[in-house]
Amino acid sequence: xxxxxxxxxxxxxxxxxxxxxxxxxxxxxxxxxxxxxxxxxxxxxxxxxxxxxxxxxxxxxxxxxxxxxxxxxxxxxxxxxxxxxxxxxxxxxxxxxxxxxxxxxxxxxxxxxxxxxxxxxxxxxxxxxxxxxxxxxxxxxxxxxxxxxxxxxxxxxxxxxxxxxxxxxxxxxxxxxxxxxxxxxxxxxxxxxxxxxxxxxxxxxxxxxxxxxxxxxxxxxxxxxxxxxxxxxxxxxxxxxxxxxxxxxxxxxxxxxxxxxxxxxxxxxxxxxxxxxxxxxxxxxxxxxxxxxxxxxxxxxxxxxxxx
Numbered sequence: 253x254x255x256x257x258x259x260x261x262x263x264x265x266x267x268x269x270x271x272x273x274x275x276x277x278x279x280x281x282x283x284x285x286x287x288x289x290x291x292x293x294x295x296x297x298x299x300x301x302x303x304x305x306x307x308x309x310x311x312x313x314x315x316x317x318x319x320x321x322x323x324x325x326x327x328x329x330x331x332x333x334x335x336x337x338x339x340x341x342x343x344x345x346x347x348x349x350x351x352x353x354x355x356x357x358x359x360x361x362x363x364x365x366x367x368x369x370x371x372x373x374x375x376x377x378x379x380x381x382x383x384x385x386x387x388x389x390x391x392x393x394x395x396x397x398x399x400x401x402x403x404x405x406x407x408x409x410x411x412x413x414x415x416x417x418x419x420x421x422x423x424x425x426x427x428x429x430x431x432x433x434x435x436x437x438x439x440x441x442x443x444x445x446x447x448x449x450x451x452x453x454x455x456x457x458x459x460x461x462x463x464x465x466x467x468x469x470x471x472x473x474x475x476x477x478x479x480x481x482x483x484x485x486x487x488x489x490x491x492x493x494x495x496x497x498x499x500x501x502x503x504x505x506x507x508x509x510x511x512x513x514x515x516x517x518x519x520x521x522x523x524x525x526x527x528x529x530x531x532x533x534x535x536x537x538x539x540x541x542x543x544x545x546x547x548x549x550x551x552x553x554x555x556x557x558x559x560x
Contacts, residue, residue, distance in 0.1 A: 268306030269315075269349065274298050277348045294341050301342055309432045312353055315346060316401070317394035318444075322437050335387075370414070370457075371397060377451050395444035399425065414457040419465035422449065426466070439469040486511045495559070505556035512553050513537075528557060 278295055304323055305315065320342045324335060375393050378384045384392070402425060403417075422445065430438045449463040481489070490507055494500035509515045509523075519537050527536040528549065535553075537545045 268308075268310060269298075269302035269312070271302070273349055273352065274302050276352065277345055280348065293337070297338055297341050298345050301345070308434065308437070312349060314429075315349065316398040317343070317346070318398045318441070319437075320346065321391050321394040322434075322440060339390075371400060373455070374448060374451050377455075378447070382447075391440060392444045392447060395441055396448045399445060399448070414452050415459065417452070417458055417462060419462055422462055422465050435469065442466050442469045481511075501556070501559045505553075505559070508553045508556045512550050513547050528554075530554070 274295075277298060278291065281291055281294060301320075301323055305319070308319075310319060320339065324338045324342065371393065374396060375389060378389045378392060403421075426442065426445065429441060433441075446463045446466040449458070449466065450461060452458045453461040453463070490504065490511070493504040493507065495504055506520055509520050510517075513535070515537060516539075519539060522538050523535075527538075529536065529546075530549070533549050534546045535549045537547055539545060
């Protein structure tokens with residue numbers, strides 16, 4: 253397997269993982285004797301993860317387990333084997349990246365950090381008292397592991413006293429890690445921190461409940477264009493065309509082509525008069541890649557085309 257065979261990720265960007273880093277990781281796996289099929293699967297995962305880090309503008313120094321969990325989370329409805337495979341591949345990739353950059357291993361920090369016991373007690377709390385599913389526990393614990401690592405780094409590598417934690421420190425961490433990130437990442441980070449701070453208060457680790465210092469991250473309904481319209485909504489849109497004018501008749505014909513035949517805008521623009529086969533009762537559609545399809549010319553669409 254050659255590094256030149258990997259799709260280019262654009263090394264010129266300042267954030268995210270480069271294609272050369274992906275290539276060195278895959279060469280390491282190849283040298284380890286992995287089967288070709290396994291290598292192909294791992295290659296697919298790390299290439300798309302690298303592109304995702306660029307889209308999210310995540311610097312290597314900030315890259316942690318919480319980012320891996322956020323990336324893998326859309327797979328939660330797929331097989332458990334697939335989720336585990338993604339997680340193990342990306343965690344190994346993260347350790348490789350940190351080793352190449354001369355950064356301390358996240359695994360080493362997790363194994364020997366004085367905050368490990370606190371993190372373990374939090375996981376037990378999520379499972380035994382909150383009754384969270386394993387996938388939710390995994391999501392929460394990764395975000396909190398990064399949070400505790402950040403607190404430890406601020407305190408010079410020692411065990412950060414939770415009693416000294418205040419709302420300003422929490423909010424600064426949030427602002428620093430939410431900037432430029434997706435709404436889903438911000439929502440999960442805020443939810444995990446709110447849960448952890450509530451846990452600290454219940455265990456008398458903090459004198460006040462700092463969970464109230466975490467703002468709500470709103471996820472607006474219908475924030476994007478809907479993927480489809482209902483039959484009633486389509487009829488309502490069609491009813492707004494003024495068919496007493498030439499422009500309204502044209503608009504009505506275009507909307508019917510979109511609604512009844514499911515044509516794309518580019519396909520409608522490319523239509524020619526000869527594409528309408530009146531005798532055969534069909535319409536020829538030129539799609540992508542010079543592909544042509546023949547669709548039935550419905551009566552209402554034909555009438556609209558004649559009038560428009």
